[in-house]
Amino acid sequence: xxxxxxxxxxxxxxxxxxxxxxxxxxxxxxxxxxxxxxxxxxxxxxxxxxxxxxxxxxxxxxxxxxxxxxxxxxxxxxxxxxxxxxxxxxxxxxxxxxxxxxxxxxxxxxxxxxxxxxxxxxxxxxxxxxxxxxxxxxxxxxxxxxxxxxxxxxxxxxxxxxxxxxxxxxxxxxxxxxxxxxxxxxxxxxxxxxxxxxxxxxxxxxxxxxxxxxxxxxxxxxxxxxxxxxxxxxxxxxxxxxxxxxxxxxxxxxxxxxxxxxxxxxxxxxxxxxxxxxxxxxxxxxxxxxxxxxxxxxxxxxxxxxxxxxxxxxxxxxxxxxxxxxxxxxxxxxxxxxxxxxxxxxxxxxxxxxxxxxxxxxxxxxxxxxxxxxxxxxxxxxxxxxxxxxxxxxxxxxxxxxxxxxxxxxxxxxxxxxxxxxxxxxxxxxxxxxxxxxxxxxxxxxxxxxxxxxxxxxxxxxxxxxxxxxxxxxxxxxxx
Amino acid sequence: xxxxxxxxxxxxxxxxxxxxxxxxxxxxxxxxxxxxxxxxxxxxxxxxxxxxxxxxxxxxxxxxxxxxxxxxxxxxxxxxxxxxxxxxxxxxxxxxxxxxxxxxxxxxxxxxxxxxxxxxxxxxxxxxxxxxxxxxxxxxxxxxxxxxxxxxxxxxxxxxxxxxxxxxxxxxxxxxxxxxxxxxxxxxxxxxxxxxxxxxxxxxxxxxxxxxxxxxxxxxxxxxxxxxxxxxxxxxxxxxxxxxxxxxxx
Numbered sequence: 001x002x003x004x005x006x007x008x009x010x011x012x013x014x015x016x017x018x019x020x021x022x023x024x025x026x027x028x029x030x031x032x033x034x035x036x037x038x039x040x041x042x043x044x045x046x047x048x049x050x051x052x053x054x055x056x057x058x059x060x061x062x063x064x065x066x067x068x069x070x071x072x073x074x075x076x077x078x079x080x081x082x083x084x085x086x087x088x089x090x091x092x093x094x095x096x097x098x099x100x101x102x103x104x105x106x107x108x109x110x111x112x113x114x115x116x117x118x119x120x121x122x123x124x125x126x127x128x129x130x131x132x133x134x135x136x137x138x139x140x141x142x143x144x145x146x147x148x149x150x151x152x153x154x155x156x157x158x159x160x161x162x163x164x165x166x167x168x169x170x171x172x173x174x175x176x177x178x179x180x181x182x183x184x185x186x187x188x189x190x191x192x193x194x195x196x197x198x199x200x201x202x203x204x205x206x207x208x209x210x211x212x213x214x215x216x217x218x219x220x221x222x223x224x225x226x227x228x229x230x231x232x233x234x235x236x237x238x239x240x241x242x243x244x245x246x247x248x249x250x251x252x253x254x255x256x257x258x259x260x261x262x263x264x265x266x267x268x269x270x271x272x273x274x275x276x277x278x279x280x281x282x283x284x285x286x287x288x289x290x291x292x293x294x295x296x297x298x299x300x301x302x303x304x305x306x307x308x309x310x311x312x313x314x315x316x317x318x319x320x321x322x323x324x325x326x327x328x329x330x331x332x333x334x335x336x337x338x339x340x341x342x343x344x345x346x347x348x349x350x351x352x353x354x355x356x357x358x359x360x361x362x363x364x365x366x367x368x369x370x371x372x373x374x375x376x377x378x379x380x381x382x383x384x385x386x387x388x389x390x391x392x393x394x395x396x397x398x399x400x401x402x403x404x405x406x407x408x409x410x411x412x413x414x415x416x417x418x419x420x421x422x423x424x425x426x427x428x429x430x431x432x433x434x435x436x437x438x439x440x441x442x443x444x445x446x447x448x449x450x451x452x453x454x455x456x457x458x459x460x461x462x463x464x465x466x467x468x469x470x471x472x473x474x475x476x477x478x479x480x
Numbered sequence: 481x482x483x484x485x486x487x488x489x490x491x492x493x494x495x496x497x498x499x500x501x502x503x504x505x506x507x508x509x510x511x512x513x514x515x516x517x518x519x520x521x522x523x524x525x526x527x528x529x530x531x532x533x534x535x536x537x538x539x540x541x542x543x544x545x546x547x548x549x550x551x552x553x554x555x556x557x558x559x560x561x562x563x564x565x566x567x568x569x570x571x572x573x574x575x576x577x578x579x580x581x582x583x584x585x586x587x588x589x590x591x592x593x594x595x596x597x598x599x600x601x602x603x604x605x606x607x608x609x610x611x612x613x614x615x616x617x618x619x620x621x622x623x624x625x626x627x628x629x630x631x632x633x634x635x636x637x638x639x640x641x642x643x644x645x646x647x648x649x650x651x652x653x654x655x656x657x658x659x660x661x662x663x664x665x666x667x668x669x670x671x672x673x674x675x676x677x678x679x680x681x682x683x684x685x686x687x688x689x690x691x692x693x694x695x696x697x698x699x700x701x702x703x704x705x706x707x708x709x710x711x712x713x714x715x716x717x718x719x720x721x722x723x724x725x726x727x728x729x730x
Contacts, residue, residue, distance in 0.1 A: 015549075032611040
């Protein structure tokens with residue numbers, strides 16, 4: 001009886017690994033491929049050796065939170081690392097955690113918050129694995145101030161397809177350190193990560209909301225707060241000329257914390273079990289009938305009206321979890337988009353071009369009759385990672401429901417938006433992407449992209465580490 | 481709406497219903513890939529497929545019990561056909577079993593060909609079709625799977641298990657737009673039935689193939705008898721009380 005975890009029996013993978021269909025988080029892309037789920041570093045190393053021996057293309061997968069096809073591998077091998085989820089060590093004095101790649105952000109903060117440490121950079125959900133966060137070099141609402149996830153990584157082990165285990169830090173293998181962070185798993189598996197967390201005196205943030213009557217006004221409001229806010233995020237009503245609401249937030253000093261030290265307790269960081277009387281787990285079902293143009297127009301208008309009439313301008317305290325992980329308020333919210341799922345187009349535009357390019361994108365969407373159900377604005381800063389999306393500029397994330405009759409037009413719109421962003425010298429985010437084409441990668445990443453590919457040829461000369469996204473962006477692997 | 485198959489794979493195509501289905505698909509202009517154990521017959525069949533109108537024809541010699549070959553061969557076929565929209569599993573054996581004979585060798589062959597071979601191929605077709613949100617799987621089961629008869633216990637067992645496996649596939653895949661078709665032929669004039677006594681309603685493999693494809697083209701994941709009148713026999717057989725059934729001689 002073979003009771004080893006999926007695909008880890010040691011038998012040839014091409015003939016014995018189970019097959020699975022894996023989807024992107026947006027559920028608009030999927031692929032069938034071989035699947036393996038190692039439980040520890042030894043099993044992972046064995047899988048890599050086997051895959052290399054069988055010349056089987058490999059993709060790494062964590063929680064499956066990349067929206068597009070970054071963790072798909074049609075007919076190849078998907079190695080699911082979410083089972084390698086131990087916290088290897090935790091230093092509560094210096095705030096340094098050593099973790100396996102499959103530990104999630106949730107697993108991390110639950111362990112560290114009572115010691116007064118919070119992950120320095122988190123995306124809008126706590127579900128991703130830290131290996132995934134590193135591979136995609138994720139950002140949060142504090143990108144303009146704290147940088148990307150990679151800036152808080154001290155070192156990690158890179159397991160190459162050639163069987164090497166390379167320790168990467170700013171001092172040791174610095175070229176690989178800056179390439180593998182944000183490298184979408186194309187250089188090797190992440191076997192172990194050491195990262196520094198941020199000390200916090202309180203489990204609360206002081207949040208200041210403000211309504212904005214236009215995108216221009218929202219950009220002004222951001223700029224006014226760039227020097228003082230720790231977090232900044234803008235919700236953009238794409239039906240309403242870019243009007244919306246921003247939320248600025250700051251860490252709270254111990255003496256200002258209305259709850260005192262108790263605010264750092266895990267139980268003070270929960271999300272509400274019910275929203276408007278409905279269990280959180282069921283809310284996506286109520287959202288589903290509203291995930292069309294009429295529904296999203298209504299929701300955006302209602303939210304904007306509320307921001308104008310409600311407590312706009314009045315500051316309030318909010319737990320770190322509640323502010324940071326807005327996407328987790330509604331579990332399975334992606335299902336509300338229906339069978340066809342959705343895509344998110346997140347564009348990164350240099351600061352000088354933002355006031356022309358973002359309105360142009362919103363106009364283009366309206367002209368095509370494909371208006372985003374939700375727009376999210378953030379401010380960013382450059383970072384030293386080769387494939388990073390980080391630049392001195394802004395990002396706008398746009399969600400589009402995919403239906404059979406909209407699908408082709410949406411991809412066309414995505415390409416048109418890509419053209420506008422590239423012309424402005426902008427970039428993209430591989431964790432979200434489903435629409436870019438080969439030329440777009442070269443145009444967006446230029447010399448940094450070429451340097452990345454040179455490193456990849458060195459570590460993976462046969463191009464065995466390749467996802468569907470990588471094949472879409474880079475073409476078929478070029479053996480050297 | 482009737483489905484049209486353009487890229488089809490038939491496993492177990494060197495004779496009988498499988499061969500007839502491959503030829504019928506060729507006549508409809510599909511690109512057809514055929515897989516069978518008897519390599520000597522495959523070249524002839526491939527040529528005949530082309531002559532019959534197949535837009536492309538490929539043949540592969542393969543023993544369905546060589547399970548380790550199946551994934552690589554499946555991928556090669558999908559590559560050669562440049563896609564796939566129909567898989568027919570028609571491989572089946574029924575070694576002679578005399579009254580009172582128990583032959584593990586023969587029984588094992590039936591399970592390995594009729595059931596495990598189907599699982600080896602269709603476990604690959606299923607995720608492929610689930611991912612593409614379309615496709616048709618046809619399994620040639622048998623009326624013999626309706627009831628455990630005294631005549632050939634393991635043949636009945638293998639076909640009953642195949643029917644159940646196909647039902648599970650249907651329940652897994654129909655929500656993704658995949659059409660899973662269970663075909664239960666009665667007596668078909670093939671090598672398997674040649675020389676057997678007491679056959680009735682015997683139809684030609686070509687007729688069985690046409691009816692099978694007609695069922696598959698419905699697209700609604702049907703399960704049906706070929707020819708249809710076997711449904712009545714099957715209903716009666718299913719409803720004979722056990723204490724009576726055990727006294728019968730078929």
